[in-house]
Amino acid sequence: MTAALVVIAAGMSGLLHAPTATQLRAAASRVVLAAVTDAQDRRLVDLGPDDFAVSEKGSEREIYSVYLADYPVVVLLDESADAETDMPAIRRAAARFVSRLGPRAVAISTLARPPAIVASFDDDRAAALAKLEGASMGPASTLAPVEAVSDATRLIRDTGAPFSAIVVVSARPIEADLPAAPGLSQRIFESGAFVHAVVRRESERAAPDGRGYAGRPGEDLLRDLADQTHGQYITVFSTASYSVALDRLADRLSTEMMIEYLVPSGPPSTEDVRVGVKVPGARIRGLGVSK
Structure with a gap:
């Protein structure tokens, strides 16, 4: 996601017409990822091309497809x-989360060293859930979160998807200075994947020594990854809250919109992309734009 996405106020004028076959052949396309809410902050998803407007370099672009986000997700x-x-x-919450994500590719792995792939993108939803339920994972003694997230970006890169997300569920915060192979963090940031983290914290109990867990809020590697990839970091304080946090994240991911529009042939624009929603009272929040 190399171009900045700037959200403009609702009410842009001018309808966008469907492109002709000649236009489709002569132009490339890009995708904007966005979330739309009404005046009561409720998510809006029953929207079409005529409900949006996109411009680059001050020129309005033709929108020819709007659909619910279906980018791949890796759960760690x-x-x-x-x-x-x-x-x-954690397993129960993860299973419920995966079942609520809608029709998209989902893979499941672990944070341990080495990461263990439980279900791949080739598995359908029923197979992935069955594998999660029947997997004999761990317990492992060593965490390798950077390696696990980096491996997840490699899985995602092979799909060619313009957007992706990695969802980490951890029983504790993780030390920000936990050793990792050189270059892995940079690979994560360059992938463009959103890293979301659901982390249990017990503020009054010291973290176990030598296990790679962070004891203070400012030391968490997962918070750093979420902040730097524009993902969400969600703190929970009981095992029952894993499901609550992941339900909310599933609601967010399942109501994001992908707005595909035509761009002239040639190098992609490096200028800001502006997107607006024409529904009265609605607000739009840009989350990213494809390369």
Whole structure:
């Protein structure tokens, strides 16, 4: 996601007409990822091309497709030894989360070293859920979160999708200075994937020594990854809250919109992309634009 996305106020004038076959052959396309809410902050999804306007370099672009986001998601689960008591709750919450994501590719793996692939993008939803339920994962003694997230970006890159997300569920915060192979963090940032993290924190109990867990809020590697990739970082304080947090994240992901529009042939624009929504009272929040 190399171009900046700037949201403009609702009420842009001018209808966008469907492109002709000649236009489709002569132009490339880009995709804007956005979320639209009404005046009561409720998500809007029953929208079409005529409800949006997109411009580059001050020129309005033809929108020819609007649909619910269907980009791939990788779910990474904490199966370490220190998360053993949380494992059943984490698995149940992850299964519910995956079942709520709608028709999109989902893979499931772990944060341990080495990461264990539980379900791949080739598995359909029923197969992925069955594999998650029947998997004999961990408990592993060593965490490798940077390696696990980096491996997830490699899986995603092979799909060619313009957007992607990595969802990490961890029983504890993780030390920001946990050792990792050189270059892995940069690979994560360059992938353009959103990293969302659901992390359990017990503020009054010291983190186990030597296990790679962070003891203070400012030390969490997962918070750093979420902040730097424009993802969400969600703190929970009980095992029951894993499901609550992941339900909210699933609601967010399942109501994001992808707005595909035509661009003239040639190098992609490096200028700001502006997107507006024409529904009275609605607001739009830009989340990214494809390369």
